[in-house]
Amino acid sequence: MRRALALALWLACATAAAQPQTLTPLPDRPPAPDFALVDAEGKEHRLSDYRGQVVLVNFWATWCPPCRREMPSMQRLWEALRGTDFRMLAVDVGEDDETVFSFIFALDTAIEFPMLLDRDGKVTERWPVIGLPTSFLVDRSGRLAYRAIGGRDWDDPALVESIRELMAE
């Protein structure tokens, strides 16, 4: 019985890992719209302050299932690239700090990267976001280099390699 369960779990994980993880390069790399948003602790983050670093900007909401699902893999990516020029900003769309706090505390994974609040959705409107989640990789010059629509396994080796290549530019 235990062996059967282990096999079933392995199959589930193996098939999940088989999903291709892709990033779409953005032609001409348009400039990333700057923003200044506070995080869940009230600290302001301005995107342009991260110029010279590669930044993953992720637009999400607590009620969005694929957003919730990709969050632990974002934390693993954050840990994998700790100590490099990589930064991550998760922008919650249209919710208050209490809602976001409740979500973070309910997660099994401790989230260490900044969770910013776009309470009125105005920052999100200025970005080419169609649905949630959508993520962008901003290059060292502050340009939109890649986009990912829908959730990703962010610690997938192919995605980590793409980010490392962007940092190496």
Next chain:
Amino acid sequence: MAARRLLRALGALAVIGPLHAAADELAPINPAPGAQTWSWEAEGISVRLTQILPDQLRGFYLARGFGADAAERIARACVFQTVIRNAGAGQTVDIDLHRWRTLAGGDRQPLEIKEDWLAQWEAEGAPPHARLAFRWALFPTTHTFRTGDWNMGMTFTGRPPAASFDLEVEFAVGERIVRGTITGLQCAAGTARQGAGAS
């Protein structure tokens, strides 16, 4: 003790759904018990539609600032959690939900798209934060999927509760148009909340 651990592990599996669903990122997370799912796949495009039960819709939209009557209208709009993916079409896949149709007994109707609902909420003075949640929760009306892109959102069919219908879908794959019909869809059955009007 080992048996208890095993039961707990099996319980966790039950929460995340059948194994196939657990392994498939297109699977809706925590579909309500009894909610049915329909799938369609062609030329590297996949579509999955899962019923959202009226009570789920009421709860979701009431919690985001809509009034009881507005939430009731949404609950009766036959809403599906819709997941579309460009899983390997090899080219960009474009959708325009204006072109999708529901079909029941010779009656062919367009989907109810988010822009029309948003205009209605604005005219009725729904709170901005409620409109914002509505806007992001619905599937985008037009969308371009590059390889590997996928999206999840609510689609409103406007069919009555428990109605059966087919759904005609259309995609532009590069320069080509791909059409298909998802047959035998059924709106979730639901009862009006106590005290709500039927309108």
